[in-house]
Every structure is written in C-alpha cells, then in structure tokens.
Amino acid sequence: MTVPGYGDDLVLATRLADAADAITTARFRALDLRVERKPDRTPVTDADTAVEDAIRAALAAERPEDAVLGEERGGSAATGRAWVLDPIDGTKNFLRGVPVWATLIALVVDGDPVVGMISAPLLGRRWWAATGSGAFSSDSAGTRQLSVSGVSSLSDAYVSTTDVNSWREYHSREKYLELLDVCWESRAFGDFWQHVLVAEGAMDVAAECIVNPWDVAAAQVIVTEAGGRFSDLDGAGRYDNGSALSTNGLLHDDVLGILKR
Template identity: 40%
Template sequence: MSSTANITQDWALLHEGRLAALVDVAIAAGEVTLQHFRKHDLVVDRKGDNSPVTVADREAEQKTRTLLSERFSGDTIAGEEFSEQSGESEYRWTVDPIDGTKSFICGVPLYSTLLALEHRGEPLAGIILIPALNQAVVAATGQGCFYTDDLTTWTAAKVSSQSNLSDAVFVTSEVKTFATRGDDDVYRRLEKSCFLTRTWGDGYGYLMVATGKADLMVDPICNAWDVAAMVPILTESGGRFTDWKGVETIRGGEGLGTNGRLHEEALKLVRST
C-alpha cells in the first residue's frame, strides 16, 4: 500500500470487510461522544471502582455494539461498559468508547475512541480516534499504519528515529497512577532520564508515539480495552508495545509503547528494583 490511502476502499474486502468496518464504526461511535462533549448538563456517575462514566460512554459503546452485531453477528464483542457478547466466529472486537473520560468531562479534546480486532486470539487491527480533533491512527497487521487529521486523507504513520533517551519525549496519563501501584520511583526515573515529560496520555499518547511526535508512552495501570489497539498500531508504525516485563500482551495490566529503539532502555527503567 502506498504512503497515502483511502482506507475504507483499500480494506473493503479484507477479513470480509472487518478492517474497513473498524474505521467506519469507530467514527460513528466518536460522533456519538461529540453529541455530549462540553455540554453543561452532562451527568457523571461513578462505577464500582470509583472511576467516572457518562451517558456518552454508554451510548457510544452501544452504537459500536449495534453496528458490529448487524454486520458480523457471529463475532465476540467486549468493552468497558457492558458485559461481553460472545460469538462463535474467530474474531473478537474490543471497544473503549471514551478512553480518557476525565479529559472528556473537563472539556479537554484529547480523549479517544478505541476499537480493536483480534483474530484467533492474535491482535489484527486497531484504531485510535480523537473525535474532537478529527485525528486518527489506524493499523492492521501486514497492511501498515496510517494517520489522518481530517478523517478523509490518510498518510503513512511512522514512529520517531530517536535513539537517545535523554532527548526523548515521555508521555503518560496521570502521574499519581505510578504511586497507586507503588511505583512512583519509576516515574521519577523516567522523568529524570528523558528530555521532556508531558501528560498527553490515554489513547492520544499512543497516537503521538505512532506518529513520531512522542517517543515513549507509559501506562502503570491499564485494562485490555485501554490498549487492545496498540499492538498493531505500534508494530505497523515501526514501534513496540509490551507490558513492563517486555511481553507483547494487552492483558498484562500495564503498558509500554515506544518507537522500538528506546524500548529495552525504557524497560530497564520501568522494572521495579
């Protein structure tokens, strides 16, 4: 595939249309979130773990599930807000309707809508959509990684060539999360070792790494739906995604996404001493 692409057309026949659907469905879910974004009457509830959730989270996930069920009724669908919908096919979808709900609630446009697809238990494709900015990065195994800032024109996405941690941009979601898991010293090591530290986190942080604007994104605590899209996106853009032990998994409870060149050095910093 060339450095520019019409994703939905080029991917229309792959995996019986699932790759093209990945993009279309994510955009539709993102549009649902925008209907509630920066609305003064937004009601915020608390889940069992005290994390916030809104009507936008629930409606966007329901939209995703409805669209996928209509087109691929035999596929399994998992998400953050509702119980898993089991299917008999070899495909599994994972949706996080709003990754960065706190940002969403505060009116910060860096929240993301995430959708990922697995085939036979292996990561196949994923998209990080930033609905409020019309930005997205999407990838599928063997098909490349592509970025857009208008949801129309897609260009090849590539990680940075940075090989010196001392010149690197390190991003994360919340500094206090390191302390929550008892690893505030890990944050201090990363901050001290890198050139610039910013909390451009959640899915947006991984988009920054995949497009070469940041060099490493670190999640001290995460769920599968937070990072299910990251393996294909970072792999196809030339980077790496693993847990803090160096295992390529979305179910390790933590995440490290880098440009690849810095991965081993970053692993040394995140591993507890």
C-alpha cells in the same frame, strides 16, 4: 480503503467510528450530560454507554459470530475473533469539556490485536492500522502513513507518562522518576494520545503502569504497524496484562531495564 487480510474489518471499524463520533460530538459539553460513578470510582457518562450500545448493535448485525469486550458492558476476548471497545477513552476530559478523548475500536484474533481504530473527533484526528498493512492517520491536511522516530538514546528521548500517584500505587514512584530523569523531556499526555504520538514519531516513549485491555488494544496494532514496539512493563507483548509501554523500538529495552521490577 483496500487492505489485504482484514480489509473488510477495517472498513467496518471505520463505519463504527463514524457512528461513535456522531454520538460523542452531539453530547460533548451538553448541559444535560448524565454522569455516574462506577464501582472503581471512574466516571461514566450517558455518551459512553450510548456509543458502546450502538457499536454492539452494529456488530451484532454485521459480525454476529464475533465476541465483544467493552468497557461499559463487559464481555470476553479470550479466544477467536473479538472486538474490544472503549467508547470514550478520556471520559474525565470529556465530561470536563477538554477535547482530548477518543473512541477506541480493536479487532483481536486469538489474543492478538489485528485491527485498530482510534477516532478523536474534537481533535479532528483519526488513526488506524491492520496487521501487515501499515499504520495511518488523517486530519485536515489529509491522510499519511505513520512511522516512529529514529531516536536511539534515552538522553534525547521525548517521553509521556501518566499521573505520578498511579505509579506510586501500582508500580514504583522511584522507577517513574528514574525514567524521567534520564530522558530529554517529559510530558503527561495520557490515555490514547501518548501512544499514537509514539506511532507518529512525535513522542519516543509512552508508559502506563495501569491499563485495561480496551485502553490499549487498538494502540498496540497502530504502534507496531508504525514500526514501533508495544509490551507491558515486564516486556510481554500483550495488551491485556495490566500495563503498557509503547516505544519507537530502539529505546524499548532501555526503558524496560529501568521500569522492570
């Protein structure tokens, strides 16, 4: 795998994803899986912490000068080079035996995601991108370059969002329903999957009203390198502003016109 600029970092992200997959697949549906509840009432399993600890140990050995921000162990990605980690995105699925979950790994440089790696081993899928080098995915059929859809009207758009109760609490239930009403079809794939589906061209819009930086840092570079557009719900091209909108680019302003408050 040769990628100019961030090629070595992407190769490292691939090895980190391999290590994560070995841990998560071994613990998936394990009868002795340990589950705790964090202060925000979200679940964390022993697999989450084991993956993050393993990735942090590898980064300490191979990129000792880089900062790390992870869901389970904290940290900062404010300046310079920082790796942003979500050891298991979709922990609720993981602990319930639903195979839709992934490890998310991003390299952020001075606040901008430049490398993204998303690995979903039970789906047999992986997605990755580096700034200026395109976005790609692999599955049992091989590797292909990603490109967003060419849908240009919301009336023809396939949209994925998250739970309506989250929109009621963190943004606007009315605007959520307005978006769904004007689109052709809606689903709630949630988490990482809806954003990579936008990058693949399978979905046209993915919107989340509440996210953490580690939820979408990798998705941002994958979506944009596939030709799409990523922002928060106010239109700022940031992964760390608390919300997320991925589109094919053609529909972005129309969606923002509905969701902006």
